Amino acid sequence: MNAHNWTQTLRVDSGFRLADVDPNAKPGYSDGKSDGTRDLATGLEKLNELQERLFAQSRAEVAKDAVLLVLQAMDSAGKGGIVRHVVGSVDPQGVELAAFKAPTEEERAHDFLWRIEKRLPAAGFIGVFDRSHYEDVLIGRVRELAPPAEIERRYEAINEFEARVVASGTRIVKVMLHISPDEQKSRLMERLERPDKHWKYNPGDVDERLLWPEYMQAYQTMFDRTSTAAAPWHVIPANAKWYARLAVQELLLAALEDINPQWPLANFDVEAEKKRLKHS
Amino acid sequence: MNAHNWTQTLRVDSGFRLADVDPNAKPGYSDGKSDGTRDLATGLEKLNELQERLFAQSRAEVAKDAVLLVLQAMDSAGKGGIVRHVVGSVDPQGVELAAFKAPTEEERAHDFLWRIEKRLPAAGFIGVFDRSHYEDVLIGRVRELAPPAEIERRYEAINEFEARVVASGTRIVKVMLHISPDEQKSRLMERLERPDKHWKYNPGDVDERLLWPEYMQAYQTMFDRTSTAAAPWHVIPANAKWYARLAVQELLLAALEDINPQWPLANFDVEAEKKRLKHS
Numbered sequence: 193m194n195a196h197n198w199t200q201t202l203r204v205d206s207g208f209r210l211a212d213v214d215p216n217a218k219p220g221y222s223d224g225k226s227d228g229t230r231d232l233a234t235g236l237e238k239l240n241e242l243q244e245r246l247f248a249q250s251r252a253e254v255a256k257d258a259v260l261l262v263l264q265a266m267d268s269a270g271k272g273g274i275v276r277h278v279v280g281s282v283d284p285q286g287v288e289l290a291a292f293k294a295p296t297e298e299e300r301a302h303d304f305l306w307r308i309e310k311r312l313p314a315a316g317f318i319g320v321f322d323r324s325h326y327e328d329v330l331i332g333r334v335r336e337l338a339p340p341a342e343i344e345r346r347y348e349a350i351n352e353f354e355a356r357v358v359a360s361g362t363r364i365v366k367v368m369l370h371i372s373p374d375e376q377k378s379r380l381m382e383r384l385e386r387p388d389k390h391w392k393y394n395p396g397d398v399d400e401r402l403l404w405p406e407y408m409q410a411y412q413t414m415f416d417r418t419s420t421a422a423a424p425w426h427v428i429p430a431n432a433k434w435y436a437r438l439a440v441q442e443l444l445l446a447a448l449e450d451i452n453p454q455w456p457l458a459n460f461d462v463e464a465e466k467k468r469l470k471h472s
Numbered sequence: 473m474n475a476h477n478w479t480q481t482l483r484v485d486s487g488f489r490l491a492d493v494d495p496n497a498k499p500g501y502s503d504g505k506s507d508g509t510r511d512l513a514t515g516l517e518k519l520n521e522l523q524e525r526l527f528a529q530s531r532a533e534v535a536k537d538a539v540l541l542v543l544q545a546m547d548s549a550g551k552g553g554i555v556r557h558v559v560g561s562v563d564p565q566g567v568e569l570a571a572f573k574a575p576t577e578e579e580r581a582h583d584f585l586w587r588i589e590k591r592l593p594a595a596g597f598i599g600v601f602d603r604s605h606y607e608d609v610l611i612g613r614v615r616e617l618a619p620p621a622e623i624e625r626r627y628e629a630i631n632e633f634e635a636r637v638v639a640s641g642t643r644i645v646k647v648m649l650h651i652s653p654d655e656q657k658s659r660l661m662e663r664l665e666r667p668d669k670h671w672k673y674n675p676g677d678v679d680e681r682l683l684w685p686e687y688m689q690a691y692q693t694m695f696d697r698t699s700t701a702a703a704p705w706h707v708i709p710a711n712a713k714w715y716a717r718l719a720v721q722e723l724l725l726a727a728l729e730d731i732n733p734q735w736p737l738a739n740f741d742v743e744a745e746k747k748r749l750k751h752s
Contacts, residue, residue: 248671276563284560284569285552285602291565322565377749384746390738391528395745401752458670465675466664469657472681 199442204415204425210408215372215431221438228434235441236281242448243318245455247286250316252456258313258362259447261440262321264330265369266407267397268379269430270437271322274369278441279320288313291322304328304346305353315361318444325350326414333410334403347417354423363447364423367440368411369430373404479722484695484705490688495652495711501718508714515721516561522725523598525733527566530596532736538593538642539727541720542601544610545649546687547677548659549710550717551602554649558721559600568593571602584608584626585633595641598724605630606694613690614683627697634703643727644703647720648691649710653684 198220221228249255261279263271279287290311299307305325313319329350333343354364371379380401383393400407419425426443430436478500501508529535541559543551559567570591579587585605593599609630613623634644651659660681663673680687699705706723710716 248668252671272563272565275565280560280564283552283556284564284567285555285571287564289564377752380749381746384742384749387738388735390742391532391736393738393740393745395740395748398745398748398752401749455668456671458667458673460673460675462664462670465673465678466661468675468678469660469664469681472657472678 199426199439199446202426202428202439202443204419204427208415208419208427210370210412210415210427213370213427213429215370215375215429217429218432218435219429221435225432225434228438232434232438232441235438235445238445239278239441239448240282242445242451242453243282243286245453246318246448246451247283247316249453249456250286250314252459254456255314255316255453256361257451257453258315258317258319259444259451260313260319260321260357260362260364261444262324262326262364262366263369264324264326264367264411265430266371266376266404267394267400268376268383268392269369269371270433271369273433274367274437274440275320275322278437278444279318282318286317288317288319289322290319292324292327303349304332305349308353312357313362319362325353326418329414329418330407330410331400333413334400334406347414350418351420354418354420358422363450365440365443365447366419366423366425367443368415368425368427369436370427371430373401375431376401479706479719479726482706482708482719482723484699484707488695488699488707490650490692490695490707493650493707493709495650495655495709497709498712498715499709501715505712505714508718512714512718512721515718515725519558519721519725519728520562522728522731522733523562523566525735526598526728526731527563527596529733529736530566530594532739534736535594535596535733536641537731537733538595538597538599539724539731540593540599540601540637540642540644541724542604542606542644542646543649544604544606544647544691545710546651546656546684547674547680548656548663548672549649549651550713551649553713554647554717554720555600555602558717558724559598562598566597568597568599569602570599572604572607583629584612585629588633592637593642599642605633606698609694609698610687610690611680613693614680614686627694630698631700634698634700638702643730645720645723645727646699646703646705647723648695648705648707649716650707651710653681655711656681 201220246255246257263274265271275289295307308325311319311321329343329346332338358364380393380397383389415425428436428439481500526535526537543554545551555569575587588605591599609623609626612618638644660673660677663669695705708716708719
């Protein structure tokens with residue numbers, strides 16, 4: 193399987209229709225689960241080395257680039273699993289994770305991008321947004337948490353914001369994990385059936401679930417308005433967790449290979465330091 | 473091997489002398505490296521489950537407890553490896569990692585504990601301090617970065633600060649990784665010999681190395697003054713990386729077992745939710 197190229201098929205381009213995406217599909221990937229698991233393990237090694245090189249640049253104070261993974265999805269689609277099994281496989285020292293909940297009073301007193309800006313990854317880091325500024329045009333739109341004109345304003349504000357972030361050296365990898373309503377029902381039911389999973393369940397999940405068509409419409413509009421050349425969206429069918437993890441890993445690999453981080457050159461005299469160390 | 477009890481031997485009690493600790497020793501642990509590696513893998517599973525239970529409490533908003541691992545050591549002693557291989561094995565969503573560098577101008581304009589307080593882990597989380605407020609009585613003392621009276625003031629300030637943190641529900645696990653000067657020389661030399669490790673080398677490391685006896689004295693004073701019943705120090709011989717990792721893991725396990733986190737009870741009617749979900 194030719195790495196990375198296959199994730200191109202997940203990209204949201206003009207004419208994209210979310211309703212046409214089958215959450216059970218594995219677009220671009222012809223192999224099955226056992227091959228997928230093997231490719232995931234192989235990819236983790238590559239991801240580890242690339243991430244270490246990127247992080248090394250930050251330590252050497254020569255880093256200019258960063259990666260920002262933005263994860264959006266309906267409840268139980270597998271964001272947590274991505275954080276744990278894909279991002280969690282690299283050195284935590286080089287990862288900056290931000291889980292955005294409902295905004296606090298202080299956050300609501302600022303523009304919706306205020307809290308987002310503060311959590312952008314520093315150069316040399318991989319940042320992960322578990323939910324993001326896109327909540328402000330998803331639940332914000334579906335639940336009418338802001339006037340329609342404000343929701344409208346946000347799409348362009350997001351595009352300008354992200355264009356600046358990309359221009360500053362950060363690759364933004366935007367991912368929507370797409371599950372089917374039936375798959376969600378079965379995952380939520382499992383949470384209800386197992387006492388050790390009750391903490392993952394929130395009655396509000398069903399409230400949002402009842403608005404599934406409205407959410408899909410809000411996602412479609414979000415894709416139409418904010419899948420830009422600088423920061424395109426990717427919709428990943430996520431009924432099969434292994435496929436979703438593999439696809440996110442491939443997208444991260446592609447971003448890191450685009451950066452192509454090199455081991456930083458020593459900014460000291462290596463031979464002189466060897467002598468100094470030897471006699472210390 | 474009886475889990476956890478053996479780490480008691482690493483605890484700094486009155487009369488402790490750092491000079492008596494052999495960095496090659498494996499106190500309390502009679503098995504060798506292959507058994508150690510096996511015990512590490514077994515421990516990781518336990519650590520994962522306990523961490524998930526603790527994190528679940530935070531999600532259910534019933535968490536009262538947290539764990540704070542404080543790592544101090546001379547350069548190259550293996551702090552990074554602990555973060556990566558021990559802490560890095562649990563779900564990153566439940567970990568709050570803080571690497572403290574030389575304080576910024578803004579930080580220096582505040583009391584030395586100001587920046588520390590801000591990075592304390594929230595209830596339900598495992599916090600890790602890669603270096604900490606103890607730098608202010610280590611390099612602070614050795615390099616005379618503050619007047620002697622200020623350094624003196626800090627020991628008691630630390631004890632009062634930590635007593636409050638412990639009283640609020642946070643188990644503080646304080647660890648000094650103890651390597652020998654020869655082992656450090658060999659690790660630093662490896663960094664100089666490998667271009668892909670140059671980024672880990674800093675000429676300042678040798679500057680501090682030349683003050684080894686002064687540092688050991690500053691550590692001894694730190695142990696004498698800040699190894700309290702509420703937050704005792706542990707000195708872990710760290711020439712053998714596997715032993716150091718195993719020991720830190722055991723200390724974290726002991727802290728989590730002391731908390732004994734239970735899966736939170738559902739704060740909703742499980743049967744009613746099943747029905748509601750079924751018909752959604």
